[in-house]
Amino acid sequence: MFRLPPPASPHRGRSLAAALAATAAAALLTAAPSHAAAAALPTGFATVINAASGKCLDAKAAATANGTVVQQYACNNSGAQQWSFTGTSDGYVRINNHNSTSQVVDVTDVSTADNAPLQLWSYGGGANQQWLPVDEGGGAYHFVNRNSGKCLDDPAASTADSVQLVQYTCNGTAAQRFQVVPVTQSPSDPDLGPNVVVFDPSMSSSTIQSRLDSIFRQQESNQFGSQRYAVMFKPGTYSADVNVGFYTQVLGLGLTPDAVSVNGAVHAEADWFQGNATQNFWRGAENLSVNPAGGGDRWAVSQAAAYRRMHLRGNLALDDGGWSSGGYLADSKVDGQVDSGTQQQWLTRNSQLGSWTGSNWNMVFVGSQGVPATSFPKPPYTTVAQSPVTREKPFLYVDGAGAYQVFVPSVRTNSTATSWAGGNPSGTSLPLSQFHVVKPGATAAQINAALAAGQNLLVTPGVYHLDQTLKVTRPDTVVLGLGLATFVPDNGVTAMTVADVDGVKIAGLLFDAGTTNSSTLVEVGPTGSSASHAADPTSLHDVYFRVGGAAVGKATTSLVVNSDNVIGDHMWIWRADHGSGVGWTSNTADTGLVVNGDNVTMYGLFVEHFQKYQTVWNGNGGRTYFYQNELPYDPPGQSAWMNGSTQGYAAYKVADSVTSHQAYGLGSYCYFNVNPSVTAARAIEAPNTANVRFTSMVTVSLGGTGTISHVVNNTGGPSNSTTNVANLTNYP
Structure with missing residues (x-):
């Protein structure tokens, strides 16, 4: 049923469809905010991760024959999931598979229809084998087919393994957004002090898990200790069980949460306190996407434990069987249901939920979608449709060149849902060179000197005594x-x-x-x-x-x-x-x-x-x-x-x-x-x-x-x- 596309010709290379593709791409680029200037794709091999599913672009069964299904599958860093990008002309590229670099991502039967499936096929120069990468910032892209003007797409934003990818009319959704992560990570990390732990996808899962477990064992019940940790994941996909204890911030280093995908869990439990989460304070999970094992995750916390800028592809529980007493979910997307359980009170701000169940004393929803209507006091839901004025929290990220920057989101007025749903958060990127990095042992005089010199501060984990x-x-x-x-x-x-x-x-x-x-x-x-x-x-x-x-x-x-x-x-x-x-x-x-x-x-x-x-x-x-x-x-x-x-x-x-x-x-x-x-x-x-x-x-x-x-x-x-x-x- 498959046929080899004909060689390129002047007519095919300058077809109406190609012109439409270029027009669509230009429109997308025009819509992008100023910070998302075009960035070069990696020169070596990379994994290509879908934002909706957290799954990787994959050649089915690692096959290399013509007609091999191009699908999404749980990321495993195999050759079947490694791709390179070779320029053709006018900014277009062919997407080559590592296992056979002559095989490229191809639209079956040179179709221009929505839902036309993708396959591997030997490169013959056809417009249906060429894709325009449209930069979304932070290493994320849409890919527009030269023949059809349509986008590489995860059909129906499925999160399942083995779903064959297709082309579909470009719509700017997460199903068409792909994080491109170099297989070889940049080694040039800045010195962020002894209590910052940085993981990259080239590390083995066992190495990462061992370090995570070591930190959690120390911090699980360390309610008033002096130890502090920031655990950071570079863009890519990980298999990990991230249990978040006291004074631990776990965060992704992408421009959007979908740049980092964790298969497993990013969770807060109350085992140390017999399921009672009323003292689960001082921790945070930020800027990650999670494919939870078993379909659900848990964030059983009370005060000072933000779940922020997260994308959970499943359900979320807010208790651990005993009481929990207050929390904050902001700028996040939960695809499934949030179950508050015994949680006594909660604020959900500028988020998108599949649904919500549960109540106790005071559940408030502001500027959020998929949440209950006001029904206080039975059940005690209070819903405000829009947030009048917000600015999301600044965050550290790694740009496409491997450089660390701090992104400062713009102010939003009368807003609903997340700041990043469109893939292009509005704001300003500040290079790390504009920051004084405060590390343990720093004095107040040194910090004030940096402020007086016009620098920003990046304060790394630690306890700092101030004499001024x-x-x-x-x-x-x-x-x-x-x-x-x-x-x-x-x-x-x-x-x-x-x-x-x-x-x-x-x-x-x-x-x-x-x-x-x-x-x-x-x-x-x-x-x-x-x-x-x-x-x-x-x-x-x-x-x-x-x-x-x-x-x-x-x-x-x-x-x-x-x-x-x-x-x-x-x-x-x-x-x-x-x-x-x-x-x-x-x-x-x-x-x-x-x-x-x-x-x-x-x-x-x-x-x-x-x-x-x-x-x-x-x-x-x-x-x-x-x-x-x-x-x-x-x-x-x-x-x-x-x-x-x-x-x-x-x-x-x-x-x-x-x-x-x-x-x-x-x-x-x-x-x-x-x-x-x-x-x-x-x-x-x-x-x-x-x-x-x-x-x-x-x-x-x-x-x-x-x-x-x-x-x-x-x-x-x-x-x-x-x-x-x-x-x-x-x-x-």
């Missing part, structure tokens, strides 16, 4: 931490200040209070800041604060935001309730967050256990999408926890002077385990005005230990030993 404040003064500075890099201020200094300038990005850092009280840990903008940064806001991504737990820590206020238009993209601000140095008079801390700036937007805000107000919001135009709070566990008695004549302090205080504020999906819980007779008068305190609005609120008395009398002001509630859970749909 880190001062970020230049607009658009990027401070990117890897592996939960931790700053500890000594002698009562503020750990970091940010000037009232445009576009600073702070990401991936843990600020841990020192033993001498700091008035603040981080200040964004000085007191009195008033400049508008609407066009280029400062943003904080996966920025965590801790007062006590690892040791005695003291800080009056953890984070003060004075600048306008700041975006908070997942923060856990925690006065420790367990660990070392914990007690009412030990790890003293008044307030977690104070917002003085106008038009500040927070997504995924977790603030817990502070001794006065948890959050104080003084600026106008504020917005919060998901708030999770536990009041302090440890007031020794009511007299020790009074706000004047009011019992206790609210979890979320909007100042009386505020005229506009919006908050969606707020939960506040009490567990007064030192003295269960303690009462909080209210969870939320706010002016009763039409433009200060709250949607979907819940209070819980955990085990009936203590009382929250009202949800907002004197409305709603109580939560106590009789009625544990109280819901309020709207206020006012």
